[in-house]
Amino acid sequence: MKILVIEDYAPIRNAVVDGLTAVGYSVDESADGAQGKWLAQSGDYDVIVLDLMLPKIDGLSILRSLREQGDEAHILILTAKDTVPERVEGLDLGADDYLAKPFVFDELLARVRALIRRKYGGKSPVIRVADLEVDTKARRVTRAGNSIAMTAKEFALLEYMAHRSGDIVSRSEIWEHVYSFEADNHSNVVDVYISYLRKKIDKEGMAKLIHTRRGQGYVLGEAS
Amino acid sequence: MNSLQNRLLLGVTSVFAVGFLLAAIAIYWFSQATMYAEFDEALFATAQALANLTEETEQGIEFELSEGFEEFSRKKTPSYYQFWLDGKALTRSKQLKNGDLECDHGTLESPKCRAVTLPDGRRGRQVCMTYHPAIDDWTEDDDEWKNDYTELEFGTGNDELAPGHPESGVPPEYMTAAIAPSESGVMTLTWERPRANVTIAVARATSEIDRRLSSLLWILPSVGAAITVLSSIVLIAVVRNGLKPVETIASAITDIDEHSLEARVPTGRVPVEISPIVRRLNDLLARLEHAFHRERGFSSNLAHELRTPLAGLRATLEVHRTQDHDEARCERTVNTCLDICGQSEILVENLLSLARVDASTFASKREEVQIHALFKECWQPYAGRAGDRNLRTSFDVPEISARTDRELLRVILQNILSNAVSHSDDGGHIHATADINDAELSISVSNTGNLLGARQAELGFDPLWRGDHGRSETGEHFGLGLTIVKRFTEALGGRVELNVDASFRITITFPV
Numbered sequence: 001m002k003i004l005v006i007e008d009y010a011p012i013r014n015a016v017v018d019g020l021t022a023v024g025y026s027v028d029e030s031a032d033g034a035q036g037k038w039l040a041q042s043g044d045y046d047v048i049v050l051d052l053m054l055p056k057i058d059g060l061s062i063l064r065s066l067r068e069q070g071d072e073a074h075i076l077i078l079t080a081k082d083t084v085p086e087r088v089e090g091l092d093l094g095a096d097d098y099l100a101k102p103f104v105f106d107e108l109l110a111r112v113r114a115l116i117r118r119k120y121g122g123k124s125p126v127i128r129v130a131d132l133e134v135d136t137k138a139r140r141v142t143r144a145g146n147s148i149a150m151t152a153k154e155f156a157l158l159e160y161m162a163h164r165s166g167d168i169v170s171r172s173e174i175w176e177h178v179y180s181f182e183a184d185n186h187s188n189v190v191d192v193y194i195s196y197l198r199k200k201i202d203k204e205g206m207a208k209l210i211h212t213r214r215g216q217g218y219v220l221g222e223a224s
Numbered sequence: 225m226n227s228l229q230n231r232l233l234l235g236v237t238s239v240f241a242v243g244f245l246l247a248a249i250a251i252y253w254f255s256q257a258t259m260y261a262e263f264d265e266a267l268f269a270t271a272q273a274l275a276n277l278t279e280e281t282e283q284g285i286e287f288e289l290s291e292g293f294e295e296f297s298r299k300k301t302p303s304y305y306q307f308w309l310d311g312k313a314l315t316r317s318k319q320l321k322n323g324d325l326e327c328d329h330g331t332l333e334s335p336k337c338r339a340v341t342l343p344d345g346r347r348g349r350q351v352c353m354t355y356h357p358a359i360d361d362w363t364e365d366d367d368e369w370k371n372d373y374t375e376l377e378f379g380t381g382n383d384e385l386a387p388g389h390p391e392s393g394v395p396p397e398y399m400t401a402a403i404a405p406s407e408s409g410v411m412t413l414t415w416e417r418p419r420a421n422v423t424i425a426v427a428r429a430t431s432e433i434d435r436r437l438s439s440l441l442w443i444l445p446s447v448g449a450a451i452t453v454l455s456s457i458v459l460i461a462v463v464r465n466g467l468k469p470v471e472t473i474a475s476a477i478t479d480i481d482e483h484s485l486e487a488r489v490p491t492g493r494v495p496v497e498i499s500p501i502v503r504r505l506n507d508l509l510a511r512l513e514h515a516f517h518r519e520r521g522f523s524s525n526l527a528h529e530l531r532t533p534l535a536g537l538r539a540t541l542e543v544h545r546t547q548d549h550d551e552a553r554c555e556r557t558v559n560t561c562l563d564i565c566g567q568s569e570i571l572v573e574n575l576l577s578l579a580r581v582d583a584s585t586f587a588s589k590r591e592e593v594q595i596h597a598l599f600k601e602c603w604q605p606y607a608g609r610a611g612d613r614n615l616r617t618s619f620d621v622p623e624i625s626a627r628t629d630r631e632l633l634r635v636i637l638q639n640i641l642s643n644a645v646s647h648s649d650d651g652g653h654i655h656a657t658a659d660i661n662d663a664e665l666s667i668s669v670s671n672t673g674n675l676l677g678a679r680q681a682e683l684g685f686d687p688l689w690r691g692d693h694g695r696s697e698t699g700e701h702f703g704l705g706l707t708i709v710k711r712f713t714e715a716l717g718g719r720v721e722l723n724v725d726a727s728f729r730i731t732i733t734f735p736v
Contacts, residue, residue, distance in 0.1 A: 008696045011536030011560050019543035033694065053528060055696035080531035081524055101535035105542035 006036030024156035033057030244448035567699030649673025670729035
């Protein structure tokens, strides 16, 4: 999952970026409104964590601009301004959620997960594909009741494909949503991680769930 | 009585009532005077008519009172007359019988008129005058002395012609009526023979006048009361209508609260008497709106400045707790938290300093301060940063001493110099001067690269206001610097001036 954090106060920005990266999200960051707006418009982010008091361009202006352009990214406002009129203004302008500072990081994480589920149509934090269960909250994977250990990046990739289960996911889509902006764009990395997932999920004797669609990408789901 | 309407009603109604009362009295008095004057005029005419019917004859005074005076002979409600000759009763009207009228001795030119009680008890008026009846020319003698008057012409100085002089032939009882000299010196004497003094009094009842005046006595108050009541009713409606604009304004004001201070009382169709009040009220609302806006801005800014470091602290520690604790990471986390605490401490100290200076119990401590040394000490922490930004400095701060509060002045200078270094353009110039004039110390610091307008610069004195609305560099700039400079300078008994154009210059002046 790809997340953009736009926050000018370095301690908060660094902590949020570190925390989201630690759980496997691909996180881009910006310290001012102008750069943040450019990143938001040019990238396909699952969630944008947006501060309101920003230098150069304020958060509400960025929000208004993205919605006017039809950008469907899920936006969570993070701000010290939390009076009712300010919350109402932010939500009416198109924000999907609002979190006041100071905040509990776990709550921020839970709200980000909820926004991701909302984006991909899921209601439950546990995504089931056949006998595979991906618990996005506990960051745990089981198949046929057996727990499967995964690295953060493997989990992030599996989570994305699970949200899009049944859909063909191209390499570029995987790249955009699982890897950060600064990372080098090598499609081989995607193939490597897919093979890692196959080894852990599609073991010998089990029905395959990860399928290759030559020239198109990959699909997670039961064989059709 | 606090009601404007009731005051107006009572006041105007009272004025109306008093006015009507005075008018009624005036009308009554005027009517009475006019009626009595006309009555007296008629009475006088009757007396004159009666007088004309008397003659002085050789036998005495004769009366020819026969027809035309029915009023004196009727039995019911008669009028009365009486004649006197030289003060002695001569004749009277029949109905007077043995009664007498008062003999007042008026004259033809100025008859005496007054109210009387008639012999039959009725109220009436009487006119009395003394006159000379016409002389009946009863002499067949052409003796000119028997005539009413005669004229003789004689030379001057001839007093032999005075009445009584044996040679004048004029009886002594004759009076010299006139002596008129002519241009030729001839004198003309005119004598009047003595005449009988007859006094006549005519009295008539004033029943008709009294009846009319009585009617007036109840008609006037009744009409006055009715008009007063009617005008009061009309006045109530008029006053209510007149006060409607006040009600409209009151209604408009009622709708205004702290959430709608941008509203204004409508000024269209407001009476000119109330429009000054409405204007002042709208001015007050504008000031209140501005004050509430500043208050909200302050609260919002304070929330940001207090919550943001707390959020940074919390997020840093919570994320740290979920991750591997290698030494480098721990060091970074601790340093970040300490930096945040340090920034918050500065903010808290600044706010507490402002609160202390604003407290009524604050008292500055004065001592001799070497201005140049203090300035140098305050500049020291910023010299490095100024060098990093290639800022040029020119300080013209002489070796002067002043009696003032050292700590307050230190904080003032630190804030001014910090602002100058932070807000100068790269490679810009900072200039400082100080001097003492008329027992006042002035310190001025200017920097190039100013981006604030005059109005924004003034807003800088509001606590936590920042020109950067995004409030970036949280923890480094709080928007309290100019507030502290102003409040601390005022605590020293001084004032702050700003001059803003391409440069930003701040001057503090205070007594020493």
